Amino acid sequence: MHNKSGFPTTHVLGFLGSLLMTFLAGAIALKTSLSFSAIMWIIGSLALLQAGLQLFMFMHVNEGDARKVQLLNIAYGVFLALVIVVGTIWIMSGLHQHH
Template sequence: MENQTVKRNSFPWSQVIGFLLSVALTFAAVWIGIRTELPYGTIAILVFVLAFIQAAIQLFMFMHISEGENGIWQIGKMLSAAFIALVIVLGSVWTLNSMH
């Protein structure tokens, strides 16, 4: 019973760190999009990479995807879903760009 009281009253450092990382990644994406002279394709790739990193941070910090009995299975399911989504998106882009 004592451990639950201590845990309930402790400061949520992981949520604060996750929030600050999410805000920093959002500002980085905006800065890359507005202030850099990179080609459009490079900007899009960098913004998508930052978005995937931010999604992973939110899954682990806020949704606690790795906690619980089946934490490793949850991570495996998320990785396989992300792989399928990437295959669909990249396959669609490749198909549409290959059409003449």
């Protein structure tokens, strides 16, 4: 979405939001005394928020007539990524137990 002057306001806001989340994750990782597990949960949550922000701000998922198809494609991609990650962890932990 551009305002009347043609300046891409939403793109700049999305970029600044992404930078903020990246620096926040780095600061949490380097400067806090939280447990490793808590830090990983916070960084993972910030990563998911940043991915969602980028999909809506830069990829324009919520625009156009094929909005439902785009969201379905994203859900399918997330499903495939989860199957690959969980399957890899499952296989690797099974191999580790048999060795």
